[in-house]
Amino acid sequence: AKCGLDGNFDKGEMVPFGPIEMNPSSGVLNYGQGLFEGLKAYRKSDGSILLFRPLENAMRMQTGAERMCMPAPPVEQFVDAVKQTVLANKRWVPPTGKGSLYIRPLLVGSGAVLGLAPAPEYTFIIFASPVGNYFKEGLAPINLIVEDKFHRAAPGGTGGVKTIGNYASVLMAQKIAKEKGYSDVLYLDAVHKKYLEEVSSCNIFVVKGNVISTPAIKGTILPGITRKSIIDVALSKGFQVEERLVSVDELLDADEVFCTGTAVVVSPVGSITYQGKRIEYAGNQGVGAVSQQLYTSLTSLQMGQVEDPMGWTVQLN
Numbered sequence: 001a002k003c004g005l006d007g008n009f010d011k012g013e014m015v016p017f018g019p020i021e022m023n024p025s026s027g028v029l030n031y032g033q034g035l036f037e038g039l040k041a042y043r044k045s046d047g048s049i050l051l052f053r054p055l056e057n058a059m060r061m062q063t064g065a066e067r068m069c070m071p072a073p074p075v076e077q078f079v080d081a082v083k084q085t086v087l088a089n090k091r092w093v094p095p096t097g098k099g100s101l102y103i104r105p106l107l108v109g110s111g112a113v114l115g116l117a118p119a120p121e122y123t124f125i126i127f128a129s130p131v132g133n134y135f136k137e138g139l140a141p142i143n144l145i146v147e148d149k150f151h152r153a154a155p156g157g158t159g160g161v162k163t164i165g166n167y168a169s170v171l172m173a174q175k176i177a178k179e180k181g182y183s184d185v186l187y188l189d190a191v192h193k194k195y196l197e198e199v200s201s202c203n204i205f206v207v208k209g210n211v212i213s214t215p216a217i218k219g220t221i222l223p224g225i226t227r228k229s230i231i232d233v234a235l236s237k238g239f240q241v242e243e244r245l246v247s248v249d250e251l252l253d254a255d256e257v258f259c260t261g262t263a264v265v266v267s268p269v270g271s272i273t274y275q276g277k278r279i280e281y282a283g284n285q286g287v288g289a290v291s292q293q294l295y296t297s298l299t300s301l302q303m304g305q306v307e308d309p310m311g312w313t314v315q316l317n
C-alpha cells in the first residue's frame with residue numbers, strides 16, 4: 001500500500017502466503033526501516049477465537065513508527081486488519097491447550113531511497129502461523145546466560161521500540177549461547193554493565209518473597225504487553241511490584257526468576273549463569289510457585305477459561 005505521512009493506508013487485500021516484491025533500493029532493505037508486532041489468537045473450548053490485547057499492539061506500533069520516521073496504520077485499522085487475517089485463517093488456530101495462532105504485523109519502508117533518509121512509501125503486511133511452545137523446554141525452566149559483552153540497545157537508540165535492527169544485534173549472542181547449551185541470553189545495560197535489561201525476545205522478572213521486581217522502561221528495553229499484563233495480574237493477587245533498576249547482584253538471592261512475552265508467555269528460569277557462576281532457582285527442577293501462579297492466571301484469561309474482568313480479550317466469532 002502507498003501512503004502519505006498522515007498514515008492513510010488503503011484497504012489492502014488478502015493474498016496467499018508467499019514471496020513479495022520489494023524494491024532493491026527500499027528503506028527496509030538498505031537502512032533497516034522496519035517495525036513489527038507479535039500477538040496471539042487462542043481458541044476457547046467452545047471453538048470461538050480470542051485475541052489478547054490487540055489494541056496495545058496497535059498503539060505500540062504507532063510509537064515505534066514515529067521513532068522509525070514512518071506513519072503507522074490508525075489503531076482501528078490495525079485491529080480490524082488483524083481480526084480479518086485471523087478470521088481468514090481460522091482453521092489454523094489450534095484447539096484449546098494445543099498452542100495458538102501467532103500473528104505478525106509488519107510495517108516497512110518500501111519506497112526507494114539511495115541516500116540515507118526515510119523512505120517515501122510504506123507497506124503494512126500481516127502474516128500468521130500456528131505455534132506451540134517457544135522454548136524447546138516447553139514449560140520446564142529455561143537456562144539463561146548473562147552477557148556483558150553483547151548489548152541489545154544503547155541509551156538513545158531504538159531498544160524501546162520493536163524495530164528489526166534490535167534483533168540483528170541479538171543474532172550472534174543468542175547463537176553462541178545456544179551452542180553452549182543455554183536457552184537464551186540475559187542482557188545487561190550498556191552503560192554500567194550492571195543492571196538487568198531483558199532477554200532476546202522477552203522481559204525479565206525477579207521474585208523475592210512477596211515482592212516482584214522488573215527493570216523499569218527507560219528506552220532501552222521493549223515495553224512488553226505481557227510484562228504490563230503480568231504486573232496487573234500480580235498486583236491483583238496481592239504481590240508488591242517494583243519497576244526500577246534491578247542489579248545483576250540481585251539474581252544471587254532471588255527466590256524465582258521468570259520471563260514474559262507473547263511468544264514465551266510466562267517462562268520460569270531454572271538457572272542463570274553469570275561470570276562463570278551458575279545460580280539455580282526452585283531447585284532447577286520444578287517451576288517456582290509464583291511463576292506457576294502467574295502463568296496459570298494469565299493463560300486461563302487468554303484462553304477464555306475464566307472471567308476477564310480487565311477486558312483484555314477480544315472475541316472474534
Ligand code: PMP
Pocket residue numbers: 038198199200201202203221222223224225226227260261262263
Ligand atoms: N522484549 C523483546 C526484545 C521482545 O522482542 C518481546 C516480544 N515482543 C518482549 C520483550 C515481550 O513483549 P510482549 O510481551 O509485548 O510480547
